[in-house]
């Protein structure tokens with residue numbers, strides 16, 4: 001029994017999970033299965049995370065549905081029949097609710113609860129958290145599964161408060177349907193969300209203007225329904241699929257088969273045939289099944305970019321619009337490419353226009369619309385598809401204070417410093433799977449599953465070996481950060497003007513926010529840590545700490 005104080009504690013648990021997205025649900029299920037008392041607090045009024053908040057028309061996966069799904073339970077995997085290779089938001093949200101019920105987790109989750117402070121209590125060796133509603137929570141361990149893309153980013157648009165129509169963000173979409181019928185619409189942003197939304201509404205609206213800052217290499221998703229035969233195949237091959245997706249040797253976390261060749265293995269003519277095959281492949285396969293040297297051989301990447309540029313020119317009827325849609329400042333893959341159906345085709349519809357923010361920047365919004373340097377356009381709806389405060393956004397807004405009151409948001413002012421993308425020195429017993437340097441840029445749940453499995457294993461190990469604290473040492477953190485800094489320039493996602501460097505958020509320090517070493521480095525460095533009984537000093541007991549003083 002813990003010693004009670006006169007404080008009115010509402011919840012006292014071994015493990016507090018914050019966030020009920022795909023990562024938080026898994027973290028909770030693993031903690032409960034390992035026998036910890038555990039609870040989840042979720043700010044939204046439902047579970048699903050990204051798939052609860054991003055409800056805009058045509059929001060969908062660009063990971064294959066079954067590759068994104070949980071793979072630790074055959075019963076769950078085979079109990080859900082995905083309708084499409086790339087499922088839409090409603091189906092994904094239903095699936096995550098199905099998973100919560102399947103594992104009987106509903107009673108452990110409280111929605112509509114935002115954590116507003118998390119303060120480490122050294123004497124009691126636990127976290128004290130408070131919610132927006134004023135509840136007080138004690139937790140031995142905190143798993144902050146608060147998401148890398150959960151804080152919408154709004155550009156500073158003068159006059160927006162005077163706009164009399166609807167202003168929406170794709171990442172905080174209303175639960176009541178938005179009526180686009182006959183409306184005049186602005187979409188600000190041409191990343192994956194803006195590119196998905198445009199084709200979904202272009203036939204309904206009076207007109208839609210897509211505001212583009214930097215063109216992206218958008219390619220077709222090539223989605224298809226999952227046939228009955230494929231459903232059977234997926235069910236019958238669960239073990240094989242789970243082993244392949246779950247293997248640390250699988251850097252992307254997809255099932256795609258690499259092409260198995262370098263560009264030099266083909267003649268220029270054969271390369272064009274190969275590129276056509278790649279263009280017709282599903283989603284991320286355009287990166288994962290391309291030539292091995294696509295991202296290391298500038299010449300071959302430029303050749304692929306020219307192939308893509310010619311595709312844009314062949315689809316988009318107006319040559320000027322086509323040229324504006326073709327990226328000139330980055331190679332394919334350097335920024336996270338959107339995979340979307342009918343994006344370029346939308347610009348052939350009379351209702352759609354492309355507005356280049358480089359040529360005609362926005363001056364201000366007003367009651368009736370948006371003024372650019374080219375003039376004024378009237379709108380009923382302005383949609384911000386301007387992305388998120390990636391990686392650090394949710395964590396630095398949660399009032400986290402670690403050892404000696406160390407404020408996480410101040411500590412990370414010059415960029416995040418962490419160990420393994422989920423823990424930090426001077427933040428004892430605080431895990432943040434999916435945080436900065438957590439994802440490698442591939443299929444997300446496979447990275448976070450690796451992290452959660454290790455975190456749960458560590459909590460169990462600590463319990464069984466008498467440790468009550470995990471905190472990576474300064475040396476362990478420095479080694480991880482040295483790996484990040486050394487490999488970041490070699491990462492495929494190396495364009496510094498992307499959200500992976502925080503470049504989409506005004507005033508945010510530009511630091512690489514992915515794990516450039518991928519799953520292989522993650523496993524290697526975690527194995528190094530666990531190779532000693534006390535994880536190289538990261539695990540401690542009260543006795544250890546007192547003796548060290």
Ligand SMILES: Cc1cc2nc3c(=O)[nH]c(=O)nc-3n(C[C@H](O)[C@H](O)[C@H](O)COP(=O)(O)OP(=O)(O)OC[C@H]3O[C@@H](n4cnc5c(N)ncnc54)[C@H](O)[C@@H]3O)c2cc1C
Pocket residue numbers: 018019020021022023024041042043044048049050051052054059060061062063068113114115116145146147148149150171193394398433434442443444445
């Ligand atoms: C539109 C869109 C499409 C995507 N498609 C793919 C895809 O196809 N494949 C892929 O691999 N990845 C995709 N991603 C990336 C996506 O972020 C991850 O796949 C995954 O959803 C992350 O899960 P998570 O649980 O870490 O975070 P989230 O799903 O973001 O969940 C975090 C939760 O934490 C809650 N929260 C945050 N702060 C607090 C707080 N202080 N108190 C309480 N609760 C809090 C939030 O409300 C949220 O519900 C997509 C992202 C977006 C935005």
